[in-house]
Amino acid sequence: MAYRLRPEESIARGLxxxxxxxxxxxxxxxxxxxxxxxxxxxxARKSIKKVRAVVELVEADDGRGLGGxxxxxxxxxxxxxxxxxxxxxxxMLTKLRQQHPPVFDEHTFARLRRRLSSHKHAAMEAAxxxxxxxxxxxxxxTLRQDARRWRPRHRRFGALAAGxxxxxxxxxxxxxxxxxxxxxxxxxxxxxxxxxLWYQLRLVEGCSSEIRKDARALHQAETWLGDDHNxxxxxxxxxxxxxxxxxxxxxxxxxxxxxxxxRKAIARTGRIYRAEPGVFLRRVKRAWRxxxxxxxxxxxxxxxxxxx
Numbered sequence: 001m002a003y004r005l006r007p008e009e010s011i012a013r014g015l016x017x018x019x020x021x022x023x024x025x026x027x028x029x030x031x032x033x034x035x036x037x038x039x040x041x042x043x044a045r046k047s048i049k050k051v052r053a054v055v056e057l058v059e060a061d062d063g064r065g066l067g068g069x070x071x072x073x074x075x076x077x078x079x080x081x082x083x084x085x086x087x088x089x090x091x092m093l094t095k096l097r098q099q100h101p102p103v104f105d106e107h108t109f110a111r112l113r114r115r116l117s118s119h120k121h122a123a124m125e126a127a128x129x130x131x132x133x134x135x136x137x138x139x140x141x142t143l144r145q146d147a148r149r150w151r152p153r154h155r156r157f158g159a160l161a162a163g164x165x166x167x168x169x170x171x172x173x174x175x176x177x178x179x180x181x182x183x184x185x186x187x188x189x190x191x192x193x194x195x196x197l198w199y200q201l202r203l204v205e206g207c208s209s210e211i212r213k214d215a216r217a218l219h220q221a222e223t224w225l226g227d228d229h230n231x232x233x234x235x236x237x238x239x240x241x242x243x244x245x246x247x248x249x250x251x252x253x254x255x256x257x258x259x260x261x262x263r264k265a266i267a268r269t270g271r272i273y274r275a276e277p278g279v280f281l282r283r284v285k286r287a288w289r290x291x292x293x294x295x296x297x298x299x300x301x302x303x304x305x306x307x308x
Contacts, residue, residue, distance in 0.1 A: 053199035057163035065149030191225035207291035
């Protein structure tokens with residue numbers, strides 16, 4: 001079942017449906033093996049981010065029934081992020097080696113892989129010893145039960161309007177700040193808002209090809225910014241042991257890649273973030289209403305045909 005609202009259901013019901021489905025999916029992934037495998041952690045984390053996007057929509061609309069859900073989702077995500085970051089560093093090390101072979105010789109590359117693998121293993125052991133998986137499982141089960149009570153304040157598109165506008169406005173400001181300061185933390189902050197808007201548009205991407213185009217652009221930009229952040233995390237981790245590799249050469253190579261990733265992300269989303277927040281929101285709203293009218297018209301024709 002897709003992470004998407006259906007034209008024939010109320011938005012409030014649809015938000016609860018997709019949230020419960022993603023929470024169930026996250027829990028099932030993490031219960032497949034003990035401890036969970038890397039892919040399961042990755043998939044569970046994606047589901048949690050989708051649920052957080054739903055919660056942000058309900059919160060922005062002054063909705064009801066959320067009591068403590070944001071905090072519990074953050075705690076679950078924090079546990080998964082520590083482990084995902086450890087795995088992402090290994091992946092980024094391999095990618096860096098492929099794109100810039102002169103950065104590491106074979107011996108250095110093998111030594112760094114052992115170091116990062118050891119770090120990842122230690123993080124997994126710490127989670128296991130700390131009882132993290134039982135806490136995460138309980139939290140996901142409780143969150144899914146609580147999701148039945150989530151209620152946006154408004155009906156129809158009004159249930160989405162405040163959240164989409166807030167996310168878009170924050171992303172626009174974060175982009176301006178990142179472009180001005182050119183700091184890694186600012187691009188990481190922008191990435192969070194890009195990803196949140198992507199998930200929110202995915203909920204309604206069935207309504208028009210234009211919305212689907214925006215969602216694809218945001219996804220691509222978020223992927224590039226994710227690689228940018230993984231490079232930051234990798235360099236930070238490897239700098240803890242100055243004898244591991246030539247850090248200056250590593251930083252120069254990482255900086256070249258990051259500049260290109262950031263440039264592409266800005267170019268890919270430029271068309272989206274040029275619009276004023278109100279203009280962007282009205283465009284999404286028009287597409288949603290047109291989709292509703294088309295669906296209603298098709299349903300009416302089917303009923304008349306069945307009654308004939």
